[in-house]
Amino acid sequence: MSRKGFAYxxxxAVAFFSAFPLYYSIVVASRHNSALAEVPPPLLPGGNFFxxxxxxxxxxxxxxxxxxSVIVAGGIALSVMFLSTLAGFAFAKLRFRGRNAMLLITVGTMMVPAQLGIIPLYMLMVKIEWTGSLYALIVPSLVNAFGVFFMTQFLSRALPTELLEAGRVDGATTWGLFWHVVIPTARPAAAVLGMLTFMTAWNDYFWPLVVLTPENPTVQVALSTLASGYTNDYVLGLAGTAVGTLPLVLIFTLLGKQIIGGIMQGAVKG
Amino acid sequence: MDLDFDFGAEQPKLVMLLLGVVAFLAVVGLIILVLDRTSRFTATIMLAPALILMTIGLLVPTIRTALLSFMSGDSQRFVGLDNYVWMFTQPEALLTLRNTLIWLVLTPLLVTSIGLVYAVLVDRTRFERLAKALVFLPMAISFVGAGIIWKFVYAYRPEEADQIGLLNQIVVWLGGEPRQWLLEAPYNTFFLILVLVWIQAGFATVVLSAAIKGIPAEIVEAARLDGAGPFSMFFRVTLPSIRNAVIVVGVTQAIGTLKLFDIVRTMTNGNFDTSVIAVDMYNNAFRFGETGKGAALAVFLFVLVMPIVWYQRKVQKAR
Incomplete structure (x- = not known):
């Protein structure tokens, strides 16, 4: 076989492996359960999706x-954007004692897998009676080390120190500088961080499964309930997956390029 | 449609939640506004919310987990190293460790090599954009969603019935016997790994493709003039030039794989000899009431992840 033939x-093969299971789940999600066993199997979407x-x-x-999921992922994303920009600005441009030590600790906590803290965190939620409520999902995730690190990196590159000094000479307070100089500069990176955080929170499963009930679920918890039924109603699970993924597909289509860039910078997060 | 969800009844809760978050942020802002004295003081205030939240949400629980791992299942009695001894001696726990090891070796290897070969093959072809978009598609799906999709791909019906699972349909169509892909150990672990590879191959392709584009054109041209064939080009020019990117992709995959929970939990729930550390930890801590064992597994997970992250930071710094 020629080299070109081999390449094609x-x-x-890879394109088939990647795309076909997705395409076929859409086909199945839009058909009736009985169509699944047809020989040959259906290859075009049917009319039963809705x-x-x-x-x-x-x-x-x-x-x-x-x-x-919208409340949790949206709330977390907004808070992470704001608090990370705040802390990132302090780390990147302000001089104070203990700065390096604190930055090192922050970077260090990125190494800690979330699972390590989950058991005591759950005990805490039981004690303050937050289990089953959205507080338990949002409050522990209001900020994370990755976000702080990400914004520190960005702001130390993108924010000219001269600009801040000029602002100070003109009598601006630090808060004024943050509002009028830092936030406009940080906006593109904060947007990427927000999208990444939203996606991570939307797809998170371990912690919501631990702390929520099937009666008050997030999308992922509801999907796993659908899939764990004994009936093996595949059509149901696949239709749910399609609806639950739609918001992310929209974000991806609109902002795919920036997200990929952000994922590459954030490869450390794993 | 679902009638259980009453927006009216939920509204007070949601409004309260929103108010809570807004109030918290407002307080932080106000403190900064009022107390703008010295730069050092401002810096402390600006860092406070992030540092306090990380301490409460991560640092303190981490230390408590370490302590709990030396306690009994109900956290009442000190048991020394019993939970760790259990982890390294009991067959069911050893099986979990073995599976985690298989995942740890195969996932980075498969993801990185598929991504690498694919990135090299599509590089500078007419349909490069389309090819990369196709392989990146699964990234948008949650792990739970991917688990549901692949549970269907692997679905099995007894031989006399018509197969509905995609894989068994293809197998039967090619004249083979349908199989229970998720039930037969030890191969079922491999079929679960394939799901993660499916999701992550696009990530590897995109990162490595960007690295390949960064190789200086003169180097490639010089090698071509020296008569390098496609294979020596790949092993002598491309691979050494993007070595760091390859390591970063592999290491990222290794870390993600160690923490993996969603796919195994959704597809087999750790049954049929497919359990991994995170799934075992969940089952012990939150279903069997064995908090000590769960905590010990979490600590061991951390011990495994730490050196890999350390290595990754070193490589990234060297870049």
Missing amino acids: LCLT ENVSRVFDTVPFWLALAN
Whole structure:
């Protein structure tokens, strides 16, 4: 086989491996359960998608799950953007004692896998009776080491020290500088951070599974409830997955390039 | 449609939640505004929310987990190293460690090599953008969603029935016997690993493709003039030039793999000899009431992750 032929074969194989399961789940999600066993199997989407989706909403509290996920992921993203910019500015441009030690500790906590703290965190949530509520998801995630590190890196590069000094000479307070100079500069990086945080929070499963109940779930918890049914109703699970993924697909389509750039910078997060 | 969700009933809760977050941020802002004296003081105030939240949310629980790992299941009695002895001697725990090791070796290897070969092959072809977009698609799916999709791909029906799972349909169509992909140990772990590879191959492709584009054109041109064939080009020019990017991708995958929970939990729940550390930790701590064992597993996870992260930071700094 020619070299070119081999290359095309590999490309086709990988593209098939990546895209076909996705395409086929859409096909299945839009058909009736009985169509699955047809020989040959259906290869084009059918007309049952909305019927299947409404079955999803009948089986699990999916509206509630979507609302919860929007509140949790949105709230976390906004807070992480703000607090990380604040701390990032302090680390990048302000001089104070203990700066290097604190930055080192912050970077150090990025190494800690989230699972390490989850058992005591759960005990704490039980004690303050936050289990089952959205507080338990939002409050521990209001800020994270990655965000602080990400904004510190960006602001130490993108924010000219001369600009800050000029502002000070003109009599601006540090808060004034933060509001009028730092935030406008930080906006592109903060947007990427916000999107990454939103995606991570939207897709998070371990902690919501631990601390929430199936009656008040996030999207991922609701999906896992759908999939764990004994009936093996594949159509139901796949239709739910399609709806639960839609918000992220929209974000990806709009901001794919920036997100990839952010993921590459944040490769440390794993 | 679902009638359980009553926006009216939920509203006070949500408004309160929102108010809480806003109030918190407002207080932080106000303190900064009022107390703008010295730069050092301002810096402290600016850092305070981040540092306090990280301390409460991560540092303190981490230390408590370490302590709990020396306690009994109900956290009442000190048991010394019993939980760690359990982890390294009991067959079911050893199986979990073995599976985690298989994941740790295979995932970075497969993801990085598929990404590398694919990135080299699509480089400077007419359909490069499309090819990269296709392989990147699965990144948008949550791990839970991917688990649901692949549970369907691997679905099995008894031989006399018509197969509905994608893989078994293909196997039968090619004249083979349908198999229970997720039930037969030890191969089922491999089929679970394939799901993570499916999600992550796009990430590897995009990162490595960017690195390949960064190789100076003169080097490639010189090698070509010296008569380098495609293979010596790959091993003598491309690979050494992007060595760091390859390491970063592999290491990132290794860290993510160690923490993996969602895929195994959704697809097999750790049954049929497929459990990994994070799943075992969840089951012990939150289902079996064995807090001590769960904590010990979490600590061990940290011990495994730490040197890898350390190495990664070193490589990234050298770049």
